[in-house]
Amino acid sequence: MFELSAEDLNLSAEQKEVLAMIREFARREVRPAVKEYEPGDRYPHPLVDRMKELGLFGLTIPEEYGGAGLDHVTYALVFEELSAAWMSIAGVLGTHSIMAYVIARYGTEEQKQRFLPRMAAGELRGGLALTEPEAGSDVASIRTRARREGDAYVLNGVKTFITNSRHGTGLLVLAKTDPGAPKPSRGMSAFVFEHSGEVPGFTVRRDIPKLGYKGLDTCEIAFEDVRVPAENLVGGVEGEGFKQVMSGLEVGRINVAARAVGVARAALDDALRYSQQRVAFGKPIGRHQAIQQLLADAYAQIEAARQLVLFAARKKDRGERADLEAGAAKLFASEMCGRVTLDMMRVLGGYGYTTDFDLERYYRDAPLMIIGEGTNEIQRMVIANRLLEKYAL
Numbered sequence: 001m002f003e004l005s006a007e008d009l010n011l012s013a014e015q016k017e018v019l020a021m022i023r024e025f026a027r028r029e030v031r032p033a034v035k036e037y038e039p040g041d042r043y044p045h046p047l048v049d050r051m052k053e054l055g056l057f058g059l060t061i062p063e064e065y066g067g068a069g070l071d072h073v074t075y076a077l078v079f080e081e082l083s084a085a086w087m088s089i090a091g092v093l094g095t096h097s098i099m100a101y102v103i104a105r106y107g108t109e110e111q112k113q114r115f116l117p118r119m120a121a122g123e124l125r126g127g128l129a130l131t132e133p134e135a136g137s138d139v140a141s142i143r144t145r146a147r148r149e150g151d152a153y154v155l156n157g158v159k160t161f162i163t164n165s166r167h168g169t170g171l172l173v174l175a176k177t178d179p180g181a182p183k184p185s186r187g188m189s190a191f192v193f194e195h196s197g198e199v200p201g202f203t204v205r206r207d208i209p210k211l212g213y214k215g216l217d218t219c220e221i222a223f224e225d226v227r228v229p230a231e232n233l234v235g236g237v238e239g240e241g242f243k244q245v246m247s248g249l250e251v252g253r254i255n256v257a258a259r260a261v262g263v264a265r266a267a268l269d270d271a272l273r274y275s276q277q278r279v280a281f282g283k284p285i286g287r288h289q290a291i292q293q294l295l296a297d298a299y300a301q302i303e304a305a306r307q308l309v310l311f312a313a314r315k316k317d318r319g320e321r322a323d324l325e326a327g328a329a330k331l332f333a334s335e336m337c338g339r340v341t342l343d344m345m346r347v348l349g350g351y352g353y354t355t356d357f358d359l360e361r362y363y364r365d366a367p368l369m370i371i372g373e374g375t376n377e378i379q380r381m382v383i384a385n386r387l388l389e390k391y392a393l
């Protein structure tokens, strides 16, 4: 109901086509499936199979490597649409797309040819393994070690909160190749790790129970003397991993911000509908000024957040550095989503708190956007540092 029209967005014919296809998929297949998978925290295998058929795993992968080669504006709109239906389903694509971006941008030609077509087909479904039990925001403090031994690197370490690590088939793993590097960020490298079958030494230790983001695998994983072929070192050069991953996180922040817009939009949509049906004191509650203020504020904030997302996406599409814009979009959109989902719950009164309505799900899903792809405290640091650098006296 409340969605931007393709005309408002000034989209190309191709972008309109993708948007229409995603809306149809979200409406006809994702929405009806939520109740089946979300409450029991079950992985939605049939939806993932459909996403493969629809080519969603190759959305931004260049055409020459089997993808659709779409721009980041379309990418953001796809994440918004999917999240308006069910945020978790966007998570299947989220870190996969970051991994694909890093390979496409920094991988060797041989790596692009070896991994990207399989990623585009959804055969190699990826994720991002950065966080460790002792190192989240402070990425440079990771302990996972990659030691060169002949034609392989031997990985040892534990990663936690890794999305797509049970049901996916690959990960981009950040590890230290030079723990003694004077600048810790220069001692890290990124590896493409495939785990479609049994891999000696690799274990998924546990599925982490969560408030929301249900149905999607978020796990603690361990590497014990896991051998990764040396040719899987991204770009073939040690010490570049931190830079590569940080660049990927710009894309990640755009997708997280777009997800926040999608969830908040769904909440407003439900509240708009409800406020016209529910009657109190002789009129629909939507005619009471207190409710109108909530609806109006929600609308203005959602539109503002979407513009920040598109601003960052356009910058990325021009090939420019977009950490400032992506950070601002992620910060604003995720905080907005937290506020709006609570406010729209107010509109639904007691019913918003029940599992008979979707609002409680939006409310449970919203905080992830505040924490994921770098917490908002870290976003503020990124934004401020970039401002001071850009506008240095």
Ligand SMILES: Cc1cc2nc3c(=O)[nH]c(=O)nc-3n(C[C@H](O)[C@H](O)[C@H](O)COP(=O)(O)OP(=O)(O)OC[C@H]3O[C@@H](n4cnc5c(N)ncnc54)[C@H](O)[C@@H]3O)c2cc1C
Binding pocket: 095, 127, 128, 129, 130, 131, 135, 136, 137, 138, 160, 161, 162, 163, 164, 210, 213, 218, 368, 371, 372, 373, 374, 375, 376, 377, 378
């Ligand atoms: C559902 C879910 C899925 C996730 N998926 C992935 C994934 O696929 N891959 C992956 O690698 N990670 C993933 N993460 C991990 C996520 O990126 C981290 O949780 C996040 O980066 C924060 O790290 P932390 O939890 O260790 O918190 P900490 O880094 O310990 O931070 C704790 C608190 O301290 C604050 N803080 C830390 N340093 C500073 C500072 N310098 N200044 C001010 N405040 C500070 C933080 O903002 C936060 O409020 C996921 C997390 C969740 C919850």
